[in-house]
Amino acid sequence: MVPASPIQIRPLRPDEADEACALARDVFDLFAAPFHGDKGRALFHRFAQPAALLHRHAKRYATWVAVAGPQPVGMLHIHACTHISMLFVAPEHQGRGCGARLIRAATEAGALRPPLTVNASPNAVGFYTNLGFVPAGPEQASDGVRIQPMRHPGPLSAGAAMQPAL
């Protein structure tokens, strides 16, 4: 049996954009798509194309990846250093701390700065709540997209649990 590669978290290399976007679209289709309408699903697929993602890097977006060996198994797309625009972890790596590590590593590197915001897909609200995010208003639905706006008051702790400041 081949031993599992350790996970490394780092900024995306441009040559990894295809794989990172394919990962985002595949994981979206499996876990998030059922909560959204056809229009929202099509919108997301256009947003998660490699050329569009790399183009946004010139417009205050950045992307981090979790890699196991050569393979991206998680991706985090950030806007303006504060907003989590996309966060996806491959099914076989979910529930092992990868999503939280992506947020924490980007935060520790200054690529993500509190107060953090996210428009959480309904299926991911529990994940963000677990990390200390709180609702920033009611759930919204438009153009086939359902989102729960959330924010993390920060600062984030360096430990496993990221609690909001008291």
Ligand SMILES: CC(C)(COP(=O)(O)OP(=O)(O)OC[C@H]1O[C@@H](n2cnc3c(N)ncnc32)[C@H](O)[C@@H]1OP(=O)(O)O)[C@@H](O)C(=O)NCCC(=O)NCCS
């Ligand atoms: C949401 C997602 C990114 C989380 O990544 P992950 O690597 O599975 O999460 P982690 O293992 O880092 O979880 C961190 C903590 O949150 C908890 N958690 C994870 N998903 C959860 C959920 N849906 N509900 C409640 N708690 C959850 C974990 O149990 C863990 O808790 P612990 O620290 O007490 O052990 C991942 O499950 C995913 O890709 N989901 C589908 C795509 C998606 O919805 N992305 C978000 C779009 S906004």
